[in-house]
Amino acid sequence: QVQLQQSGPRLVKPSQTLVLTCVISGDSVSSNIATWNWIRQSPSRGLEWLGRTYYRSKWFDDYALSVRGRITINPDTAKNQFSLHLNSVTPDDTAVYYCSRNSAFDIWGQGTMVTVSS
Amino acid sequence: DIVMTQSPDSLAVSLGERATINCKSSHSIFYNSNNENCLAWYQQKPGQPPRLLIYWASSREPGVPDRFSGSGSGTDFTLTISSLQAEDVAVYYCQQYFILPFTFGQGTKLEIK
Numbered sequence: 001q002v003q004l005q006q007s008g009p010r011l012v013k014p015s016q017t018l019v020l021t022c023v024i025s026g027d028s029v030s031s032n033i034a035t036w037n038w039i040r041q042s043p044s045r046g047l048e049w050l051g052r053t054y055y056r057s058k059w060f061d062d063y064a065l066s067v068r069g070r071i072t073i074n075p076d077t078a079k080n081q082f083s084l085h086l087n088s089v090t091p092d093d094t095a096v097y098y099c100s101r102n103s104a105f106d107i108w109g110q111g112t113m114v115t116v117s118s
Numbered sequence: 119d120i121v122m123t124q125s126p127d128s129l130a131v132s133l134g135e136r137a138t139i140n141c142k143s144s145h146s147i148f149y150n151s152n153n154e155n156c157l158a159w160y161q162q163k164p165g166q167p168p169r170l171l172i173y174w175a176s177s178r179e180p181g182v183p184d185r186f187s188g189s190g191s192g193t194d195f196t197l198t199i200s201s202l203q204a205e206d207v208a209v210y211y212c213q214q215y216f217i218l219p220f221t222f223g224q225g226t227k228l229e230i231k
Contacts, residue, residue: 037220047168047211047222064219098167103215104158106179108167 002026004099004109012116017087022099022109029075029082030055034101038073038084041111042095053082089116120145120214124223130231137199139226141212146192149216156216159188159197161208162225168211172197204230 008020020038027034035054041047051063053073063071072085086093094116099109121144131137147156155175160168170179172188175195185200199206207230212223 046224047213049220049222062218100167103156103220104170104173105160105168105213106170106173108169111167 002101002107004101004107006097006099006109006112008097008112008114010113010115012089012093012114013118014090014116015088017085018089018093018097018114018116019086020084020097020099020112020114021081022083023079023081025080027101027107029053029080030077032056035103036073036075036082037100037102037105039098039100039105040093040095041098044092045095048095050084050086091116119219120147120217120221122212122214122221122223124210124212124226126226127224128227128229130229131199131202132231133204134201135231137202137206137228139197139210139212139228141190141195141197141223143193143195143214145216147214147216148192155191155195156214157188157190157195158213158215159186160211160213161206162211163208199228202228202230 003025005023012018035052037052038050051073053061053075070087075082096111096113098111101107123142125140157175159172162168171182176188187198189196209225209227211225
């Protein structure tokens with residue numbers, strides 16, 4: 001079955017870049033029918049969709065306005081994974097971060113609690 | 119952005135009784151191309167990611183018990199648990215995938231009375 005395995009640091013300093021990786025098993029990041037998303041959850045913001053990447057003969061990405069300009073989601077076909085890069089983080093970016101598949105999010109990673117603090 | 123508003127914020131129901139959670143979108147999420155509503159329901163238990171229960175407003179995800187059902191169209195939707203079981207205690211969320219950014223409701227906490 002399809003699984004998503006997340007990895008990355010749990011503590012990031014303010015102004016630095018948060019980098020999380022999501023490894024896909026049982027599906028392909030280059031699938032022509034799937035999309036690959038990052039979502040976060042915090043008490044103040046609830047569940048918040050951050051962005052996605054997907055392949056339809058070429059690569060596309062979409063990002064939420066709240067993080068646009070600070071976010072990049074990159075596919076890695078060689079490792080069958082995708083990553084989240086969120087730069088210039090502040091304490092407001094403290095949240096549980098999830099990777100997920102498709103628009104009705106049918107498969108989720110286990111979640112990574114990321115704290116932004118000096 | 120489409121705003122998703124759930125009601126109630128919390129709900130206590132006796133075991134074996136019906137639980138009903140409502141979700142209202144600020145804009146119609148009916149997709150004319152396939153005559154479906156772009157609405158999903160999730161269940162989240164502490165320390166776990168959300169679990170997809172329902173998509174296209176009324177289609178049950180494989181493995182989800184048939185006591186869970188979804189209904190509604192346009193802007194008003196309902197998740198019904200026909201006979202509450204102890205393992206159904208969780209927070210439930212609705213989500214629209216009609217237009218970016220995808221947005222979630224604030225959640226409804228379901229407890230046992």
